[in-house]
Amino acid sequence: MLTIGNHYPRTVWVSIMWYTPNCPDGGDWSKAGWWKIDPGHAANVFGGDLDEVNRYFCYYAHTADGVVWAGPYVRAVPHQAYDWCEWTGSTDSRDVGFRLLDIEDYDDFTLNLVP
Numbered sequence: 001m002l003t004i005g006n007h008y009p010r011t012v013w014v015s016i017m018w019y020t021p022n023c024p025d026g027g028d029w030s031k032a033g034w035w036k037i038d039p040g041h042a043a044n045v046f047g048g049d050l051d052e053v054n055r056y057f058c059y060y061a062h063t064a065d066g067v068v069w070a071g072p073y074v075r076a077v078p079h080q081a082y083d084w085c086e087w088t089g090s091t092d093s094r095d096v097g098f099r100l101l102d103i104e105d106y107d108d109f110t111l112n113l114v115p
Contacts, residue, residue, distance in 0.1 A: 002046035002057060002103070005112040006037040010063045012113055013037075015077055016045050017098050019054035023085035029058075031075055031098075032083040042110070049107045058098035061113055069113055071099030 006012045015033025023030055035043040046057070060077070061069040074097050076089030103109040 001044050001048065001108045002050055003042050003044050003108070003110040004035070004037060004059065004061070005042035005110055006039055007112050007114045008063065008067065009039050009115070010065055010067070011036060011038050012061050012063055014043070014045060014059060014061045014113075015096070015098075017058035017073070017075065017086060018046060019056065020085070025085035025088045027086035029086035030084070031077065031086055033060075033077060034081055037113075050103050050109055051105045051107055055103055055105065057101045057103060059101055059111065060096045060098045067115075069099060070097040073098040073100065
């Protein structure tokens with residue numbers, strides 16, 4: 001299980017990507033969001049045995065006051081909740097950069113977002 005904890009003093013919104021070979025709408029990754037995580041709380045964003053999927057996951061997070069946790073893997077995401085293949089988009093999508101997360105060989109992993 002992949003859990004994301006919010007150690008930032010504001011609400012965080014999180015999106016993730018995970019390896020999905022031959023995703024039906026194109027690409028080899030799936031992406032989903034948005035989890036609203038209040039300060040001091042955590043959310044389980046992916047269930048199951050993580051290292052059975054892939055040792056790499058990706059995440060993007062932001063706050064309403066402009067703080068972001070981002071990386072170089074740019075994909076289109078909408079403003080509303082979604083669960084898509086990596087190259088799927090819509091007319092109201094915006095590009096965000098996902099950050100790589102190496103969970104090594106853990107079955108469960110917790111990522112804590114800190115200021």
